[in-house]
Amino acid sequence: MPLTSSFETQTAAVLAGPGDLQLTSRICPTPAAGEVLVKISTVGICGSDTAYFHGTAAYAINAPFVMGHEASGTIAALGDGVSGLALDTAVALIPSLSCGTCEQCSGGFDNLCPHTRYLGSAAVNPHRDGALQEYLPVPASHVLALPNGFTLAEGALLEPMAVALHAARKTNVAGTSVLVVGGGAIGQLTALAAKTLGAATVTVSDVSERRARTAVEHGADTALTTTELKDQLSKGTRFDVVFDASGHPAGVETALMAARPGTGRVVLVGNLPAGAGLPVKYISRAESWVTSTLRFAGGLAPALDFLNEHKLDISWLVEQTVPFHKIVEVFEAPAADDSPLKVHIQLS
Structure with missing residues (x-):
């Protein structure tokens, strides 16, 4: 019994x-x-x-x-x-x-x-x-x-950490310039994971300046508001790897625009609202490699091991x-x- x-x-x-x-x-x-x-x-x-x-x-x-x-x-x-x-x-x-x-x-x-x-x-x-x-x-x-x-x-x-780690491991980030669009919980953890996995630089952008700054306080290199990021993109700034963690159509569009033409890689992490479309023109113009993630594979043990191995709080x-x-x-x-x-x- x-x-x-x-x-x-x-x-x-x-x-x-x-x-x-x-x-x-x-x-x-x-x-x-x-x-x-x-x-x-x-x-x-x-x-x-x-x-x-x-x-x-x-x-x-x-x-x-x-x-x-x-x-x-x-x-x-x-x-x-x-x-x-x-x-x-x-x-x-x-x-x-x-x-x-x-x-x-x-x-x-x-x-x-x-x-x-x-x-x-x-x-x-x-x-x-x-x-x-x-x-x-x-x-x-x-x-x-x-x-x-x-x-x-x-x-x-551990569950959101597992989601972020799965995303950060979706493509090789070591030695690359990384942009995370969206400074919510998943964006923060994705930035942390990418930096820990060896990204050369990690930039986090959010509509909230406080959220973007928080990412820098915990390992990211640069904080940009959405307006500041758009200004940087208008001047030609591009990134090797871009993660969209905003779950917003405007964020996805920005992420696709930010990928380096020819070699840029984009990982869509956030869940878009029902009926949201994908602006494929930005993909075709840059021949970007675009993929997405769904939750995580392998349970929560990889996230726990990652935190313990790197002594992350x-x-x-x-x-x-x-x-x-x-x-x-x-x-x-x-x-x-x-x-x-x-x-x-x-x-x-």
Whole structure:
């Protein structure tokens, strides 16, 4: 018999549709065979979460579901057959549940598995509930034990770190001039990863001067506002490798314009709004090499190993921590160009 939680009910943040987020009481789940029950501690708010709330996501909400995929917690119960994990172990949740047997999974591209069920995602039907609830059962294979000294808040940052590292490793950045368009959380981490991987120079551009400067405080070489970058491009400045982490059509256009003609490489990291087009004229004019990334492959261990190997601290990324009972206020807050880089919701 599995060890189960002593609580009968729990609180979950349920999104019924755009703008309709409510804290709801639910039956507390128990882990099935091969699963662990995680007592959720910290959940990071991602741009995809806010897109669901504001109705701009690429996927429609067909039924109420729970968002949240950047998460950490402690093991509260073990399902039958689970070994190698102990109660109260601090873990980060690996949000991508792929099939493990298809051509993509077998080839090391589990992030491209057509059967993926991502935590807190409406991309599949039925939607897969995420971590914005007090307790969540997940396969035991989809938690990563955190080392001693690694906080639960840092554990909730491993998912965006994995996204950024996957992007930075998409092409060789060593010895190159790198531009990161968009100084949000993913842009900051992409800049950090690129510099750590040996980029000669890293420039970060954002509509917010503060965000761009923050990147320089943590390893980037140059900060430019969007206006300053456009001025530089008008004078002929170009970059070897360009990452778009803005998730905005204007940012993508700028990224494509900024690539060095003939040899420039562009990696599209940000998620564009539904229906956004790609200005291919800039690609054809420069014969740029353009690719994109989808989340990350290989789980969260590469991100954790990268941080440990290079002794990197990314806790500075969290600029606001909000208690769970105030989560609706976070999503209802007016959008701002200078909003916190990363907001964490504290559940326990």
